Every structure is written in C-alpha cells, then in structure tokens.
Amino acid sequence: MEKSNPVVIVGGGPSGTAAAALLGKYRIPSVIIDEAPKIGGVIYRGPLRKTATLPHLDDNLQRAMSALRRRYENYKSFIELKLQTRVLGPEGKQSLLLNEGGGLTTQKYDELILATGCHERSIPFPGWQLPGVMLLGGVQLQIKSGLVKPGTKMALVGTGPLLPLVACQLHKAGVNVIGVYEASAFNKLAKEAVALLNKPKLTLSGLSMMSYLKKHQIPFYYGYGVVNAQGDAHLERVTVAPYDQYWRADLSQAKSIEVDAIGVGYGFVARTQLAMLLGLEHTYTKVSGYIPVLSSEFESNQTKTYVVGDSTGLLGADAAICEGQIAALNIVKQRGILSATEAKKEQAKIARKHARIKRFRFGFDRFSERQSGLLELxxxxxxxxxxxxxxxxxxxxxxxxxxxxxxxxxxxxxxxxxxxxxxxxxxxxxxxxxxxxxxxxxxxxxxxxxxxxxxxxxxxxxxxxxx
The missing domain is CATH 1.10.10.1100 (BFD-like [2Fe-2S]-binding domain)
Known part of the structure; x- marks a missing residue:
C-alpha cells in the first residue's frame, strides 16, 4: 500500500497543536508550519525570551500554556515542526510554497488543516496612525512575548472580554493604566447572564479581573469610547466620550486624557487569505468577516481540507482546541484507524463542549456587536x-x-x-x-x-x- 504523506497543519496555535497531538495519539505523523519561533499561537506562545518570573500572566493562562506544551511533548515523535516558516500560497495540486530557512521550498500533502487564526479589526479615527496608538492584541503580544511595556501611562478603548484581561496584565507588568473604556452599556451585558453561565469558570475569572481592577483603582467605564488621538511626533493625549446605543460619541461630554500609549480593541477578523487562495467556499458574517463554509467535522468544500480555530469564527482558544480535535478524528476515521461509529462517539463528546463554548461566546458577541457609530469616528x-x-x-x-x-x-x-x-x-x-x-x-x-x-x-x- 502506498505510504500517505504526513497531515500538513498550517498554524501552531491551540487548534493546530491539538490536531497534531490527537493525530499523534493514533500514530499519524503531521507537520506543523508556523511563522513564529515557538508553537502556541498568539494566545499561548508565551515569552520569546527567558524571564525569571511571569508576573504579568495570570495563573489560568500559565496553566493553559503548560497544557498546550504537554500536549505537544506527549506526541512530539509524530510531529515535525517547521517554525519561522511562512506559507506563500498553493504550488500546483496539493502542495504549498513555503518561505523556509531563507529560501523557497514546497510541502506536499494528502490532508491539510488550516489553523491560521485571526487578525485585528482596524477602526480608523483621527490620529489612529500616531506612534503609541496600538491594537489591543499587539499590546498583549508585547507584554506576553517579551515583557515589553508598550507605554508607561495607558488607556484601553474598545469592547469585549479582552479589555479587562489586558488591563490586568498591563498593571501587573508595571504600566499605569488610567482607564478602561468599554463601548457597550453594562445593562446590555447583564442581559447575557444566561449565556455566560455556559462557562461558569470563565465568567468567574472575568469577575475576578473586574475585582482586581477595582482593588487597584483602575476605573472601568461602560458606554464610553475613543473619539480621536492627538500628538506631534507621537501620541500625547486621547479624547474619549460617552457612546449611545449606536456607539455615536456625545462630544458635549468628551474629555481629553494625557497618555503615551493606548490599546484599541474593536474585535477581530478571521484570517482566511490562504483558504481563499486555495479556492475554498466562504460566507460573510458580521462578527468574523468572511469565513469558510464547513461541515460539522470542519471539512471544507475541498475534500480532505479542513479549517479550524479562529479562522472559522471567533470562539476563542478552548473552542479552537475542540475544532482541531474534531477535524483530526475525521482524518483518523478516513485512514481506517477508527470506525465511523467510534469516531462519531469521540467527536460527539467534543462537540457538546464546543456547543457550550459557542453559546457562551455568542453572548459576548451580542454584547459587543459592532455599531454604526464607529464609522462616524x-x-x-x-x-x-x-x-x-x-x-x-x-x-x-x-x-x-x-x-x-x-x-x-x-x-x-x-x-x-x-x-x-x-x-x-x-x-x-x-x-x-x-x-x-x-x-x-x-x-x-x-x-x-x-x-x-x-x-x-x-x-x-x-x-x-x-x-
């Protein structure tokens, strides 16, 4: 029988690593291709240099980073890593062109899993190009990857659960966080209480972060957002104002705050450029932008090509892990290692967890739904x-x-x-x-x-x- 190629996985974050580990459990080799020097993705990659302590990272995050590393270590004999390698696009049939080690190479595949993640949604406003105006994920990446302080006196503006998390991380890293401005009103969040109960531990973690901010006298404003940023060679001040239900700024109550950096976070967009180049079918969603059309096993309209993680929709790391495992189980089934009945039973257990996460996340999506007022900034x-x-x-x-x-x-x-x-x-x-x-x-x-x-x-x- 002809030997199959290893499963090729583009992206070494939570979903890609989870897929590789599950394949390794069934002795199926895989190749993870990632542009970073370490696996883990933006969320779980951790510092790129050694530090004595990690005061800026909470215990839950450190445990999740360790769990991902163990998942890889347990099955690393079946996983080939191609780090600091970029996929440039398709090269013929069932082959990818890579920028690897300072040169061009190709990677053939029989099965392909795309776990390319997402990128941040940019919201233009006056002054958004000034040095010191950063997207929220970029702020987090600096402090998580190298304990680099993005600024000394900062404000955070935007929407969603990343705001309090990054505020806590910045404070623990020694940054003076002078305010956090959430665009949506608190009563809108209260309406999602039932949805948030689908992940009680995460909800409690969020409450713990809010308690931390209150304890350290870091003000958190609901129904507020950015208006503009000002400065000469770099950011010197930012103007914020109350937002109405459509996120239109009430300029009569605007106030100017002196800062040397701000983090701006109004959501993310699925990173699907490679999937589009490969010819996968896509559909538009307001939250995630264009995402691939997939089966319940995350298989695309192209047989044996799967898309998992935040490039399928923004559900977070836990959901990404589930998706990587479900796709991997389908490959295990297709290779005849598990029967259809066995694979379906395993997938059903993971799918139930995924559904709970989805209900939880959809609550935050409704709370943070992008409003038309942002276009007026x-x-x-x-x-x-x-x-x-x-x-x-x-x-x-x-x-x-x-x-x-x-x-x-x-x-x-x-x-x-x-x-x-x-x-x-x-x-x-x-x-x-x-x-x-x-x-x-x-x-x-x-x-x-x-x-x-x-x-x-x-x-x-x-x-x-x-x-």
Missing amino acids: AQDDTVVCRCEQATKRQLEQAISEGVKDLTTLKMRTRIGMGDCQGKTCSSFALDLLHQAGHNKDTGVIKPRFPLDPIPFTFMEESLNEQV
Missing part, C-alpha cells in the same frame, strides 16, 4: 488604507457615485493594493458599503499570490540552481 481626511493612503472621503465619494462592491471600490480608490492586501482596510470599507445599503454581492478583496513578498535574492538563488 473617521473624518473626511482620515486615512483608511495605510498602504495606499486612501481616505474616507475617497471611499464615500466612490460609493456615492455608484460603487456597490469591494472589487470596484479597490479599482477606484486603490484600497487593498498594498502589501497587507486589504487586511487593514477591507473590513471598514465593507461596513461603509453595508451602511450605504449594498448588502448583496459586495464581494471580497481577493488575496494575491504570493501572500508575502518574495525577496529578489530567493529568485536569484533559484535561477542559479537551475543554471
């Missing part, structure tokens, strides 16, 4: 696309002149033509189209091959080898 001259310096005025003018989809908007304004391929600007542009009443056939800014630029030196080396 950007002024006419506010840059929306950093790569091409396209402004809000240019986008709105194009839409007023009849543009109804992202592809045409890209042709008119050049949004999405830069190196980031629209990851920063496309979500905001899509929201503008929806606000104008264009809710059907708006399309996507299609990713280009290669996903990352290929250095000329690589091409030169390749030509020399051919000669």
Whole structure:
C-alpha cells in the first residue's frame, strides 16, 4: 500500500497543536508550519525570551500554556515542526510554497488543516496612525512575548472580554493604566447572564479581573469610547466620550486624557487569505468577516481540507482546541484507524463542549456587536488604507457615485493594493458599503499570490540552481 504523506497543519496555535497531538495519539505523523519561533499561537506562545518570573500572566493562562506544551511533548515523535516558516500560497495540486530557512521550498500533502487564526479589526479615527496608538492584541503580544511595556501611562478603548484581561496584565507588568473604556452599556451585558453561565469558570475569572481592577483603582467605564488621538511626533493625549446605543460619541461630554500609549480593541477578523487562495467556499458574517463554509467535522468544500480555530469564527482558544480535535478524528476515521461509529462517539463528546463554548461566546458577541457609530469616528481626511493612503472621503465619494462592491471600490480608490492586501482596510470599507445599503454581492478583496513578498535574492538563488 502506498505510504500517505504526513497531515500538513498550517498554524501552531491551540487548534493546530491539538490536531497534531490527537493525530499523534493514533500514530499519524503531521507537520506543523508556523511563522513564529515557538508553537502556541498568539494566545499561548508565551515569552520569546527567558524571564525569571511571569508576573504579568495570570495563573489560568500559565496553566493553559503548560497544557498546550504537554500536549505537544506527549506526541512530539509524530510531529515535525517547521517554525519561522511562512506559507506563500498553493504550488500546483496539493502542495504549498513555503518561505523556509531563507529560501523557497514546497510541502506536499494528502490532508491539510488550516489553523491560521485571526487578525485585528482596524477602526480608523483621527490620529489612529500616531506612534503609541496600538491594537489591543499587539499590546498583549508585547507584554506576553517579551515583557515589553508598550507605554508607561495607558488607556484601553474598545469592547469585549479582552479589555479587562489586558488591563490586568498591563498593571501587573508595571504600566499605569488610567482607564478602561468599554463601548457597550453594562445593562446590555447583564442581559447575557444566561449565556455566560455556559462557562461558569470563565465568567468567574472575568469577575475576578473586574475585582482586581477595582482593588487597584483602575476605573472601568461602560458606554464610553475613543473619539480621536492627538500628538506631534507621537501620541500625547486621547479624547474619549460617552457612546449611545449606536456607539455615536456625545462630544458635549468628551474629555481629553494625557497618555503615551493606548490599546484599541474593536474585535477581530478571521484570517482566511490562504483558504481563499486555495479556492475554498466562504460566507460573510458580521462578527468574523468572511469565513469558510464547513461541515460539522470542519471539512471544507475541498475534500480532505479542513479549517479550524479562529479562522472559522471567533470562539476563542478552548473552542479552537475542540475544532482541531474534531477535524483530526475525521482524518483518523478516513485512514481506517477508527470506525465511523467510534469516531462519531469521540467527536460527539467534543462537540457538546464546543456547543457550550459557542453559546457562551455568542453572548459576548451580542454584547459587543459592532455599531454604526464607529464609522462616524473617521473624518473626511482620515486615512483608511495605510498602504495606499486612501481616505474616507475617497471611499464615500466612490460609493456615492455608484460603487456597490469591494472589487470596484479597490479599482477606484486603490484600497487593498498594498502589501497587507486589504487586511487593514477591507473590513471598514465593507461596513461603509453595508451602511450605504449594498448588502448583496459586495464581494471580497481577493488575496494575491504570493501572500508575502518574495525577496529578489530567493529568485536569484533559484535561477542559479537551475543554471
């Protein structure tokens, strides 16, 4: 019988590592490809350098990081790691082109699991390009990966459970957190009490974080958000104001706060550029952007190609682990190691846990649902696309002149033509189209091959080898 290729997993975060470990349990080899120097993903990667203590990381997070490491260590004889390696896109049939070790290589596969995670949703407002204005995940990554303080005097603005978590981590790292501003009102959160009971430990952990902030006199404001940021060469102050139910700022009650950095967090978008390049079918969701259309076993419209974790929808690390395990079990079944009945029984247990997490998370999604007032923060001259310096005025003018989809908007304004391929600007542009009443056939800014630029030196080396 012909020997099968290892299962190829793109992404070494919670979902990718969980999938590899479960495959290893059944003696199925896998290859994890990840652009970072360590597995764990943004959430569980941990410091990139040794530190004597981790005062900025709570006990729950440290336990989860250790659990992921043990999951890998138990089955590492079946797992090949290709770290600091980037997937540039598909290369022929069932093969990926990699930027690996300073050169171009290919990786063949029979089964492919995409666990590419998500990226942060950018919300343009006056001053958002100033040094010191950071996205919330970037703030967290700095303090988690290297105990680097993003600033000395900071405020956090945005929505969702990441706000109190990052506030606690910053304070423990020695940053003066002068305020946390949650866009939604508290009574909206109270309405989700039943949903939050699906994960009582996480809910209690959240209450514990709020208690920590209160104990250390870090004010937490519900129904407040950012208006603008000001400074000359770098951030010097930020203006915040009360938000109404549509997140429109009441400028009559705006106040200016002196800071040297702020963390801005208005949600995340599924990272699906590679899935799109591979030709997987996608659908639009308001919370996560475009996500792949998947079976209950997380298999896409392409046989033996799976998508798991936050690139399927933003449910968090625990759900990502479940998804990686369910997809891996399907591969175990397809390879004939488990019967359909055995695999279904194992998958059902994991699926029940996944469903509880989903109900919990949907409660937060309803609480943090993005409101139209955010689109009003950007002024006419506010840059929306950093790569091409396209402004809000240019986008709105194009839409007023009849543009109804992202592809045409890209042709008119050049949004999405830069190196980031629209990851920063496309979500905001899509929201503008929806606000104008264009809710059907708006399309996507299609990713280009290669996903990352290929250095000329690589091409030169390749030509020399051919000669």
